[in-house]
Amino acid sequence: MLSISKPQQLLIAAVLMLLMIITRGHHFASVDALPSASWAVFFLAGLYLSRAVWFPALFLLAAALDFAAVTWGGVSNYCVSPAYAFLVPAYGTLWLAGRWYAKKHQFTWTTILPLAFSVVAAAAVATIFSSGGFYFFSGRYVDPTLAEFGLRFVKYFPRYLSSLSFYVAIAAVVHIAFHFSRLGQKADQQH
Numbered sequence: 001m002l003s004i005s006k007p008q009q010l011l012i013a014a015v016l017m018l019l020m021i022i023t024r025g026h027h028f029a030s031v032d033a034l035p036s037a038s039w040a041v042f043f044l045a046g047l048y049l050s051r052a053v054w055f056p057a058l059f060l061l062a063a064a065l066d067f068a069a070v071t072w073g074g075v076s077n078y079c080v081s082p083a084y085a086f087l088v089p090a091y092g093t094l095w096l097a098g099r100w101y102a103k104k105h106q107f108t109w110t111t112i113l114p115l116a117f118s119v120v121a122a123a124a125v126a127t128i129f130s131s132g133g134f135y136f137f138s139g140r141y142v143d144p145t146l147a148e149f150g151l152r153f154v155k156y157f158p159r160y161l162s163s164l165s166f167y168v169a170i171a172a173v174v175h176i177a178f179h180f181s182r183l184g185q186k187a188d189q190q191h
Helices: 007-025 038-048 054-071 084-105 109-137 146-190
Strands: none
Touching: 007 038, 007 054, 007 109, 038 054, 038 084, 038 146, 054 084, 084 109, 109 146
16 A cells, blocks of 8 residues: 655645646647646546545546637537546546555555556546547447447557556656655665
8 A cells, every 4th residue: 555645645746737737638738749648647646646636626627628728729629529528437447446556556566467457457448438438429420339439449449558558657667766765765864
């Protein structure tokens, strides 16, 4: 189980919000070379932030960024539909997967398997909610079918999984670096 102080959690929350602001696609502050970190932000928030109030706060940030992009940023409103509501369970899945992994986390190599499982499972379920919700309920597709959605899932899932995995891997490297940094500080204090 992770033990993170309140000031550390606030710092992590600020970094996650900044990451979402910088990478959320097609708005005034996007960095074109980086994939959207939104999915990873929700997963990592579930992992590192103990208070559930962060979930609606991050969702409101994502929605505000989308609203600003469509309203003032010149971005098409194609993705704005009744299916937008399916982002709540999609992001919720990512959040809960982070929470689940937080309970399994130990600073050993054996933690890689539950981490990988939680990332892949969360990405799969979030893809079903977000892409499936859009495909079936946006009104943009005439006569949607499960077979067609299956093909779309196979096409888009690797991109979602790779973006999520990219940011989770970076977070893991930072997590490990901080862990060893703290061990070094403790050792220096003892001498």
